[in-house]
Amino acid sequence: MLEHMDYHVAEPPKYSYITEFQSHEPDFDYLKSLEIQEKITKLRWCTSSNDSLFILSTNDRTIKLWKVSDCKVKKMKEADHLSQHVSSENSLLAEQSFTADPNNMTISNGYRLEWINKKPDYASPSFRENWNTILNDLETSTARCRRVFSHAHDFNINSISTNSDAETFISADDLRINLWNLEITNQCFNILDMKPFDMEDLVEVITSAEFHPSHCNLLAYSSSRGFLRLVDMRRSALCDQNARILQDREAHGSRSFFTEIVASISDIKFAKDGRHILSRDYMNLKLWDLHMESAPIATFKMHEHLRPKLSELYTSDSIFDKFNCCLSMDGRHFASGTYGNTFRVFSLDGGHDDGLTLKASKTPNRASHLQAAPKAKSLLASLARTQNRRESDSIFSGKGISSDFQSKIIHLAWHPIENLIACAAANSLYTFQA
Numbered sequence: 001m002l003e004h005m006d007y008h009v010a011e012p013p014k015y016s017y018i019t020e021f022q023s024h025e026p027d028f029d030y031l032k033s034l035e036i037q038e039k040i041t042k043l044r045w046c047t048s049s050n051d052s053l054f055i056l057s058t059n060d061r062t063i064k065l066w067k068v069s070d071c072k073v074k075k076m077k078e079a080d081h082l083s084q085h086v087s088s089e090n091s092l093l094a095e096q097s098f099t100a101d102p103n104n105m106t107i108s109n110g111y112r113l114e115w116i117n118k119k120p121d122y123a124s125p126s127f128r129e130n131w132n133t134i135l136n137d138l139e140t141s142t143a144r145c146r147r148v149f150s151h152a153h154d155f156n157i158n159s160i161s162t163n164s165d166a167e168t169f170i171s172a173d174d175l176r177i178n179l180w181n182l183e184i185t186n187q188c189f190n191i192l193d194m195k196p197f198d199m200e201d202l203v204e205v206i207t208s209a210e211f212h213p214s215h216c217n218l219l220a221y222s223s224s225r226g227f228l229r230l231v232d233m234r235r236s237a238l239c240d241q242n243a244r245i246l247q248d249r250e251a252h253g254s255r256s257f258f259t260e261i262v263a264s265i266s267d268i269k270f271a272k273d274g275r276h277i278l279s280r281d282y283m284n285l286k287l288w289d290l291h292m293e294s295a296p297i298a299t300f301k302m303h304e305h306l307r308p309k310l311s312e313l314y315t316s317d318s319i320f321d322k323f324n325c326c327l328s329m330d331g332r333h334f335a336s337g338t339y340g341n342t343f344r345v346f347s348l349d350g351g352h353d354d355g356l357t358l359k360a361s362k363t364p365n366r367a368s369h370l371q372a373a374p375k376a377k378s379l380l381a382s383l384a385r386t387q388n389r390r391e392s393d394s395i396f397s398g399k400g401i402s403s404d405f406q407s408k409i410i411h412l413a414w415h416p417i418e419n420l421i422a423c424a425a426a427n428s429l430y431t432f433q434a
Helices: 076-097 125-135 259-263 302-315 374-385
Strands: 027-029 034-036 043-047 053-058 063-071 140-149 157-160 166-172 176-182 189-193 206-211 218-223 228-232 243-246 265-270 276-281 284-289 298-301 325-327 333-337 341-345 356-359 408-415 421-423 426-431
Touching: 043 157, 140 166, 166 206, 176 206, 206 265, 218 265, 265 325, 276 325, 284 333, 325 408, 333 408, 341 408, 341 421
Parallel strands: 157 206
Antiparallel strands: 027 034, 043 053, 053 063, 063 140, 157 166, 166 176, 176 189, 206 218, 218 228, 228 243, 265 276, 276 284, 284 298, 325 333, 333 341, 341 356, 408 421, 421 426
């Protein structure tokens, strides 16, 4: 039916290269005899009052604030003066250094010095034109590290989140959440500490943390036990006690060795309205209403077909993969990655088992078994139309999800104002537009 519907394909956004820079270098913690890789684990944009871009980047232990700004070289008028100055200076150097007869220029070891006059004609129109072209091509952007926030985490950083006040941000590891000021690097405030006196009493760890999009005093964090906690920093300096707990108490099924492993929440995202929050665990994608603590308002199945293979996934460590999630600008469509370089898109208006499976490749395939529900077909159908109708049975199994556990989409993001999804597969970045 979708193939015969009339539709208008929107003009895809155009992206151009700006710059690239090395954010982190390999480091070594001599106190703990631990090698710290340069790999970037999280990126966050910071608000700016000018045209410059500010980016927070972090590896496992160190956070850096980068400023990316335009750097334009001088134009042709100054280039004329520069070329004339270079020409006269080189001419003077040539006259003073090589006034003697070249036939008499010998040195003590018997070798002869030979002057070959191949210096360019700096005054020629062709050189001036090429010089101007080079200068124009050098108009680019540069990145400068403005702040370094370090030595505040004993465990690997898993989250950073900027605040709506544009002054602070949080960083979280397995046991602590720290509050930073963007202007102060030598101190931070520990607002949450889950480390027990005896580490044998440890029952859960922090897996993700996120600030509320509009209320600077509210933040949410998730745990390895499948809990979501919402805290208000105005109530207490330490936020480990005064927290609202969101827990899926209606989750049913027999408990097993893998129950708590697959219940661990890997990522959370606030909707733009600030009332809803999206969470991703290994098996499901869940949408929560902050006014309802007992159960999510919607649950979307991601890996239900893999439940019989949990033992195999545990052996290969694939069961510990941490998939991200994202929401559309209206908060009614959700996406998260899976295996086989594919990701799934769901709609709040559609069925909880209905959705769209898209493959990130140069020749993308659409899983035909997933049809957009009538109320949700506007966006999902648009995404489907942008894909080739070519089916591939070799990479899909079960309910259209790949069983290739080596290739997967972990990171993806939804554009804040456009129906555009960007996802990373291996060393490539793909964009999908509705």
